Amino acid sequence: MKCPRCQNEDPNFFAYDKGVYYCRKCIVFSRVQVGDTIEPCHLSHRIWKGKPKLTYALTEKQKQCSTKTLNYLKQGRDVFVYAATGAGKTEITFASISYYLSQGKKVAFAISRRQVVLEIAERLRKAFCELSVVEVAQDYTQVTDADLIVCTMHQLYRYPYGFDLLILDEVDAFPYAGNTLLEAIVDLSCIGQKLYLSATPSSEILAQIEAGKMEVVKLFERPHKHPLVIPxxxxxxxxxxxxxxxxxxxxxxxxxxxxxxxxxxxxxxxxxxxxxxxxxxxxxxxxxxxxxxxxxxxxxxxxxxxxxxxxxxxxxxxxxxxxxxxxxxxxxxxxxxxxxxxxxxxxxxxxxxxxxxxxxxxxxxxxxxxxxxxxxxxxxxxxxxxxx
CATH class of the missing domain: 3.40.50.300 (P-loop containing nucleotide triphosphate hydrolases)
Structure with a gap:
């Protein structure tokens, strides 16, 4: 037996009810039976060839990292952006977001914590003011589709086979880090490339980079060029x-x-x-x-x-x-x-x-x-x- 959503094969996480087996590991999202087919979600697609509006110009290092990231993604590679806090990780993704949208592809930003979802959504609204942006998190689930979607990791269960570019911010944070169920939900939602962002990569991510399973782009200089504060x-x-x-x-x-x-x-x-x-x-x-x-x-x-x-x-x-x-x-x-x-x-x-x-x-x-x-x-x- 294998769950078609979370890929669970542990018999301890299956239950029998009225002639069918269903997965208990991911039942928090909804009941899925063994043998079910997970249908792709239906999302709007828009071709947009505009440019994001920035409150400041990218530094030379940010431009280099942005270009390098997009080039890897175009090659079909997943990318990890290893950047210091405040180095402008979000802004580095803008060129990649713009490219995918120009191809009529679907992009989402997934983040572990609800408070950060709300902040990133507001930043994207200002940068991509011609587009609709929706946040999908606790207390924000009435509207679940827009030109750009920003959601918590848990909310990705709504989007099977939904995204050509899935940007995963702070992947080393609770509750995503080490959570095989959420990892499976992420994998199911993405039909293209994943772009990981963090200032603090986990040992698992570093091992994937070392094994050549994803590319890495590093940036430790903040835009104002002042050093990180040492406490x-x-x-x-x-x-x-x-x-x-x-x-x-x-x-x-x-x-x-x-x-x-x-x-x-x-x-x-x-x-x-x-x-x-x-x-x-x-x-x-x-x-x-x-x-x-x-x-x-x-x-x-x-x-x-x-x-x-x-x-x-x-x-x-x-x-x-x-x-x-x-x-x-x-x-x-x-x-x-x-x-x-x-x-x-x-x-x-x-x-x-x-x-x-x-x-x-x-x-x-x-x-x-x-x-x-x-x-x-x-x-x-x-x-x-x-x-x-």
Whole structure:
């Protein structure tokens, strides 16, 4: 037996009902019976030969990476873009998106996290203002087709055999990383090439690159050409870390700088925000927060000085002039990749390309040490004349 959707062949994941076997592994998406045929989805196709509108011109290295990526895709190869946070991964894909649309082909952007789906959709609307763009995620499922589709990985189940170019952003992040079910859903939705994007490739992706199963394009220089911020590592006991945060946030408030404070657990969000309210306007947010979209937008509008959050906001979020602090950075939830992404929130804009990062911990864990080492390596690589 084999599931026609997720390719499951494990007998433990099949159940028998009224004369037929069905797959329990992917039943969360809908019931599929053994022997069923997965029909292709019906999506609109439009030939568009326009050009995206950018708020700034691509740098020479970005242009080189963009051209190299498109050339590999034209050869029928899957591509992994290994780029530093804030290096312009999204903009590098625009030439490839434009080419596929000019051929009347279908393109989608798939991302692990809902918050990033909403942000990328808005960026694509501005760049491809002549096209319709739809986000498909939790609370956004009434419309599921447009010229460009931006969705969570889970929502790809709606699009079997749907996309000629599938752009997969932050593929090393939860819940996609290591999830064989989502990998199967991704494979089913793509009839052409896959374009992977991340600043922190997993060991599985690196192994595929080494085995020649996909091409790699690297870019570690940010458009403003300032280096990635290397965080200051401060080792203190937990309560002295809190005291440090009070002083740090108070200083940032005087400098009119907002702060993202990352904490390891959901329950840490609200007591930490309560403590920080002694010196500034602070609020907490995590994945189960009911009005998280409203809170995040209020922070963007500078209604709060400090946003205390979990790793929910470690990726894809761009906020100008933000400083970053991590509380209890030695906690297991803060992996090397997570810390690189977190400190990558700093210095992403031309208006304020620098900033402060503070890594508060009881001891410098392996993840903390590797984060510093990799950020320094990316800065060294960015100074080379050509993309490595």
């Amino acid at each position: 200051k590592v401060i080792q203190r006991d937990p309560w002295r870390q809190v005291l440090y945060l009070l002083i740090f946030c108070a200083r940032c408030q005087k400098e009119h700088k907002q702060v993202l404070v990352f904490v390891p657990r959901r329950q840490d969000c609200f007591w930490m925000a309560w403590v920080l309210r002694l010196v500034c306007k602070a609020v907490g947010i995590h994945s189960a927060t009911h009005d998280k979209d409203k809170i995040l937008e209020a922070f963007r509008q500078k209604q709060y000085d400090v946003l205390v959050c979990t790793t929910l906001l470690e990726r894809g979020i761009t906020i100008g002039s933000v400083q970053v602090a991590v509380y209890q950075a030695q906690h297991i939830v803060f992996s090397t990749a997570s810390l690189i992404q977190i400190f990558g929130r700093i210095g992403r804009t031309f208006d304020d390309p620098a900033g402060k990062g503070v890594c508060l911990c009881q001891y410098a864990s392996q993840s903390v040490r590797e984060c510093i080492k990799l950020l320094e390596w990316m800065n060294d690589s960015a100074s080379s004349a050509m993309p490595p």
